[in-house]
Amino acid sequence: MSQFKNIVSLSFRDYSHEWRMSGCFVLALASVLAPMMILFGLKFGIVSSMINDLVQNPENREIRAVGSGRYLDDWFVEYAKREDVAFIIPKTRALAATIQLKSKTAGRIFSTELLATADGDPVLEMAPRKPSGFNEVILSESIANKLDVRKGEQIDGSLARQFNGKRERVHVELNVIDVMPDHVIDRKIAFVSLDLLLATESFKDGRAVPRLGWTGDDARGLDREYPSFRLYTRSIFDVAPLVAELEDQGVNVKANLAQINTVQSIDRNLTIIFWIIACVGAVGFSFSLGASLWANVDRKHKELSILRLVGFQGGKIVLFPVMQSLYTGMLGWLLAVLIYLMAEQSINQLLAPSLQIERVICYLQPAHFFWALALTLTVAATAAVLGGVRASRIEPSDGLRDI
Amino acid sequence: MSIIYSLRNVVKSRLVDGAGFRLNVPSVDIRAEENIALVGHSGCGKSTLLDMLAMVLHPDSAEQFTITPRDGQSTDLALLWQKKKRNHLSMLRKQHVGYVLQQGGLLPYLTVRENIELPRKLMDMPEDDSTRSLARVMGIHRQLDKLPGLLSAGERQRVAFTRALSHRPSILLADEPTASLDPITARKIMAVVMELVKGLKITMITASHDWAHVYKMDLRSLHQEAAVVENGNVYQSTFRD
Numbered sequence: 001m002s003q004f005k006n007i008v009s010l011s012f013r014d015y016s017h018e019w020r021m022s023g024c025f026v027l028a029l030a031s032v033l034a035p036m037m038i039l040f041g042l043k044f045g046i047v048s049s050m051i052n053d054l055v056q057n058p059e060n061r062e063i064r065a066v067g068s069g070r071y072l073d074d075w076f077v078e079y080a081k082r083e084d085v086a087f088i089i090p091k092t093r094a095l096a097a098t099i100q101l102k103s104k105t106a107g108r109i110f111s112t113e114l115l116a117t118a119d120g121d122p123v124l125e126m127a128p129r130k131p132s133g134f135n136e137v138i139l140s141e142s143i144a145n146k147l148d149v150r151k152g153e154q155i156d157g158s159l160a161r162q163f164n165g166k167r168e169r170v171h172v173e174l175n176v177i178d179v180m181p182d183h184v185i186d187r188k189i190a191f192v193s194l195d196l197l198l199a200t201e202s203f204k205d206g207r208a209v210p211r212l213g214w215t216g217d218d219a220r221g222l223d224r225e226y227p228s229f230r231l232y233t234r235s236i237f238d239v240a241p242l243v244a245e246l247e248d249q250g251v252n253v254k255a256n257l258a259q260i261n262t263v264q265s266i267d268r269n270l271t272i273i274f275w276i277i278a279c280v281g282a283v284g285f286s287f288s289l290g291a292s293l294w295a296n297v298d299r300k301h302k303e304l305s306i307l308r309l310v311g312f313q314g315g316k317i318v319l320f321p322v323m324q325s326l327y328t329g330m331l332g333w334l335l336a337v338l339i340y341l342m343a344e345q346s347i348n349q350l351l352a353p354s355l356q357i358e359r360v361i362c363y364l365q366p367a368h369f370f371w372a373l374a375l376t377l378t379v380a381a382t383a384a385v386l387g388g389v390r391a392s393r394i395e396p397s398d399g400l401r402d403i
Numbered sequence: 404m405s406i407i408y409s410l411r412n413v414v415k416s417r418l419v420d421g422a423g424f425r426l427n428v429p430s431v432d433i434r435a436e437e438n439i440a441l442v443g444h445s446g447c448g449k450s451t452l453l454d455m456l457a458m459v460l461h462p463d464s465a466e467q468f469t470i471t472p473r474d475g476q477s478t479d480l481a482l483l484w485q486k487k488k489r490n491h492l493s494m495l496r497k498q499h500v501g502y503v504l505q506q507g508g509l510l511p512y513l514t515v516r517e518n519i520e521l522p523r524k525l526m527d528m529p530e531d532d533s534t535r536s537l538a539r540v541m542g543i544h545r546q547l548d549k550l551p552g553l554l555s556a557g558e559r560q561r562v563a564f565t566r567a568l569s570h571r572p573s574i575l576l577a578d579e580p581t582a583s584l585d586p587i588t589a590r591k592i593m594a595v596v597m598e599l600v601k602g603l604k605i606t607m608i609t610a611s612h613d614w615a616h617v618y619k620m621d622l623r624s625l626h627q628e629a630a631v632v633e634n635g636n637v638y639q640s641t642f643r644d
Contacts, residue, residue, distance in 0.1 A: 002527050010510070017512030017550075306508045309459055311497025311525050313490045397460040400504060401450070 003316045007307075011323040014303070022328065025292060029332025029376070032288050034339035036281045037364065037372060041344055043274050045363035051270060054236075054263040058122035059256060061086065061232045063243060066252040068093070068227040079231065084238035087120045089194060090226035096201040099190060101174075102156045103147040109158075112143055113187070115230070116194040122232045123185060127178040131193045134212060137174040143188040144179045151179050157190075163206050163216065170203060170214050172196075198224070236260045282375065289376070290383035293328065297321040297387030304391050305399030314396075318388035322381055329380035333373045340364070405475075407574065407606050408433040408456060411467035413481075415451055415460070422636040426451050431625060431644055433606065435473070435573070438597070441610040441642070443627040448640040449610035453578050456608060457502050458492045472499040472573035497525055501567025501605075503577040507559040509551040515562050516547040522570040534569060541565045541595060557588040564596055568603065575600060577609045597621065 015022050054060065071090065079088045091097065097114045117123075117130050117138070124130060124138060131137055137157070139149070149155055153176050160169045180191075199209045208216035233239050239255050246253045297304075304317050347362040391399075413428040426448035433439055441449040454460035455468075458480060462468060465481035472495075483491050501522070502508075509518050519534050538544040541561045551559055560580055567575055577596075581589030600607045625642045632639050 003525065006521075006524060010513075014510070014512040303510060305459075306510065308493070309457070309496070309502055309508070310522055311493055313493045315490070395460055397454040397457075400454075400459070400508065 003312060004319065007312065007316055007319045008323055010307070011320045012327070014300075014320075015324050015327050022324075022331075025296065025328045026331045026335055028292055029289055029328060030335035030339060032285050033332060033336035033372065033376065034343070036285060037336060037340040037368075038343050038347075038362065039277065039281070040368065041340065041362040041364045042347075044365065044368070046361040047270060047274075049360075051263075051267050055267060056122075056235070058125075058232055060236045060260055060263060061122065061234075061239060063231045063233065063239065063246070063253050063255045065091075065228040065231075066254050069251060071226045071229060073224060076226075076229070084233050084242055085231060086234045087118075087122055087230075087232045089116050089118055089121070089230050091116065091228040091230055092197055092201040093227050096204045097197060099157045099159060099200060101143070101147060101190065102158070103149045103153070105148040106146065108146075110143060110146055110188070112190045114197050114200060115189055115191050116197040117191040118194060121191075124178075124180065124191060126180065126184060129177060131177060131191060131196070133193060134196045134199065135173055135175055136177050136193065138178040138180060138191040139176055140180050140185045140187060140189045141182045142186065143190065144176070146188070149176050151176055159200055159203050161204050161206065170212070172212065236263060285375075286379045289329075289332075289379050293321070293325045293380055293383040294387040296324065297384060297391055300324075301391060301394075301399040305396045308392075308396035309400060314392035317392050318385060321388040321391070322384040325380040325384035326377060329373075329376045333376045336372070337369060404434040404436060405471060406432050407435045407437075407471055409467060409469045409471075410465070413455065413462050413465040413468050415448075415455060415462050416637075417451075418637070421633075423638070424448065425632075425637050425639045427639055427641045428452065429641065429643055431642060433608065435606055436601075436604050437606055438600065438622050439606075439608040440622045440624045441608065441627070442624045443629075443640070447627055447629060448642070450578050452642060453502075453576050453608065453610055456574075457500050457576050458496045459502075470495065470499070497522070498570075499573045501570070501572040501575045503560070503563045503567045503575070503580045505579040505582050507551065507556075507563045509559060509562055509566070511551055514548050514550055515543065515554070518551065518562060519547075519566045519569045522566065522572075526570055528570060534565075537565050537569060537599075540599060557584050557592065560584060561592060564592070568599065568605070571603065571605075573606060575605050575607045577607070579610055581611070 076088055076090060079085050094113075098111050099114050100109050101112050102109045119130055121130065127138055137155070139147070144150070147155060155174050155176060156171055157174045158169055158171045160167065162168075174190075174192075199212055199214070202209050203214050203216065206216050208214060208218060231242075233242055239260055240257060243253055243255050243257070300321060304320060307317055307320065308314060344362045344364075348360050351361050408431070410428045410431045412430075414425065416425040417423050418425070424446075441452060443449055451460065455462055458470075461484040462481060467479075468481040469477050469479055471477040478495060480492070480495075509515075510521070513521065515538075516534060519538065520530070523530075523534075535544060535547070538547055541564060543558055543561045543565060546554055546558055546562070551562065554562065560583075564577075564580070567577075575596075581593060584592070596607075599605075625644065627640060627642050629638065629640045631637070
């Protein structure tokens, strides 16, 4: 025990006495480790999030019905429950799903496509709240600009029909609860609740909507049938199997399968490339660190011999270079983390504005720092143990008279 | 006086392809508190013999190689080497041997005081003023808080002797301790050491080729002879009583 304590304290005294040499080892370690950390920071930052965007992009996860079908509520309930389906919602006939929008500030009336939405709609992921009831709407940026309205303002929606030989028009007041930017949806769309979409269809079909005070034929007792749907899978990997399954059932669908293939192969290839870089980097780092620490043990040969001459046991002597390697590993890692954090800050602050994105470009999780430390200390200790055991096996008298 | 080292037919060779050097000790007995000089020219195997006595170099073969330090416990060193009992050898070395090298062998990162106290610390000996009084006798008490790098060669050798004696070993081994010093300094240091060794009842074995004649009266020299044997391939050096 006293030998152990003495060795640890002696190894530290030597390490700090030789601070120039120790500093060189620390610098050498950090200068290999820091760039590797920055590389991984970029991988986990910008590259991952770009790949993730492609993988998560709703456009790539969408399955669209082609033509017109007859889907009942039960069918939607069944599909909504499935593991591979993230979101599904009915669509009405295209002709029935249009509304005329008018604002106070714009001179024109714009005929706009209506889409039903609900909680969980991947297209509206950015919107904290989805339209509900009959008086809320989320507009795409392009239509909001034409109408010259912003979030929180009110617009007028109106519908027209020929009923019993008369032309009728009804109005509904709509609160704009959100506006979706172009990169989310680039068409002129008004997202509303399913209730409002169905009310619109009822009105155009000449049926009554008592809740809005719209008159017409009594529609009670009729089963709702939907001609189409909007469906999003959980990930792009679910698209192809689900398309095949739906087509087996006779449902005619379309999806961005070509685009999905491209994204999948980019994802796969980038992952392979990063693993290659990671392995080459880790092996190179291990060899460079191992070699310098091994060389350090050889350099310490005489002093280790003197310690043995004074009476330290050979086995305990191994601790001397091992402790020094651990100091180097620890300090080198600390320095590398500092360099990395400075680089991360600079990269994120300097590049983010020019790339016009809000996400971080360079990023590492706390676990990554831990793994870097674990790798460093393992390599450091292994190299020193190998060198130290060799030194302890050599007869102490051999090192005593080295010049 | 009891016998502290007893060697019979101890052989150590340094041969490459059958040619080289061989040290041969047919019979040497060193008694406790004796003061031995290994006299001979460079390369005659003085350091090799000292290293074997210090238990840092293993003999190739030995009919008998025992150490019997002050505590009276006799140990067969040849057997310990044969059985690779390195920790046992370390322990004996730590307790009973102080070794002074030609170039000091001080640890550059420890102060003079810490260097001197290292053997005591290893043996868990208490901290007392023995370091200070020993340092005063050796004339280095003003240097205790300096690093060895700041000392002169003579001062460094004084520190090396002080370290070798700090834990009160039975045996002091010194390998050309004054070879790098001027004769006057060398004589001054050795005079103090001889006094100390006598007072502390320590067995001293010194390899030397320059100053031993000064203390002829107090020293016993081992006889050394050299011969070229085995068709001129092996230079054989023999030490005897």
